[in-house]
Amino acid sequence: xxxxxxxxxxxxxxxxxxxxxxxxxxxxxxxxxxxxxxxxxxxxxxxxxxxxxxxxxxxxxxxxxxxxxxxxxxxxxxxxxxxxxxxxxxxxxxxxxxxxxxxxxxxxx
Amino acid sequence: xxxxxxxxxxxxxxxxxxxxxxxxxxxxxxxxxxxxxxxxxxxxxxxxxxxxxxxxxxxxxxxxxxxxxxxxxxxxxxxxxxxxxxxxxxxxxxxxxxxxxxxxxxxxxxxxxxx
Numbered sequence: 001x002x003x004x005x006x007x008x009x010x011x012x013x014x015x016x017x018x019x020x021x022x023x024x025x026x027x028x029x030x031x032x033x034x035x036x037x038x039x040x041x042x043x044x045x046x047x048x049x050x051x052x053x054x055x056x057x058x059x060x061x062x063x064x065x066x067x068x069x070x071x072x073x074x075x076x077x078x079x080x081x082x083x084x085x086x087x088x089x090x091x092x093x094x095x096x097x098x099x100x101x102x103x104x105x106x107x108x109x
Numbered sequence: 110x111x112x113x114x115x116x117x118x119x120x121x122x123x124x125x126x127x128x129x130x131x132x133x134x135x136x137x138x139x140x141x142x143x144x145x146x147x148x149x150x151x152x153x154x155x156x157x158x159x160x161x162x163x164x165x166x167x168x169x170x171x172x173x174x175x176x177x178x179x180x181x182x183x184x185x186x187x188x189x190x191x192x193x194x195x196x197x198x199x200x201x202x203x204x205x206x207x208x209x210x211x212x213x214x215x216x217x218x219x220x221x222x223x224x
Contacts (some may be wrong), residue, residue, distance in 0.1 A: 022214060042217060046213065096142070096167065098150070100151045
């Protein structure tokens, strides 16, 4: 699995877009980029995943650079409920995920 | 659907005791797995199963046993609890086998303390 690098923490004002970066320079052609989040001590929650193209769902958008070496998760209008640890995972399959320490996003008033 | 359920929510064990953490899902998912999360750390895979009767080891399997007799249930057994097994345990399930690209659904976790 490709190694990922995320900033340990970020702040975002409520109502603004939260842009969470992830570097994965060693990603291979058949590996997907998955994003999960963990709110407080709850079980992780799937957000979105993508291979090459940008993806959008009701929760977020995923922007993957053309060379696929980095990606950005965008929460378009962050709320206090989006305060969580966000994990970027690069893997060929969604099984046997490896969770690092992620980015702790703090949304403030 | 109840999704993925785990029992108990909290448990305190003495060193050397054994117990079983229960996990069940009602989504007819083939793939199920167990993770542990130590304070301030990410999740680490303990064991996983790609279907009834089939299990395999993950990253940190020592001290744990699993079995999968039905599609719905995937219990995790601690054979002889040790303080190093103090952790939060999460169960997860998803469609497909080990090469699935479908997302995993996680349970609420079991908080285990071994004294």
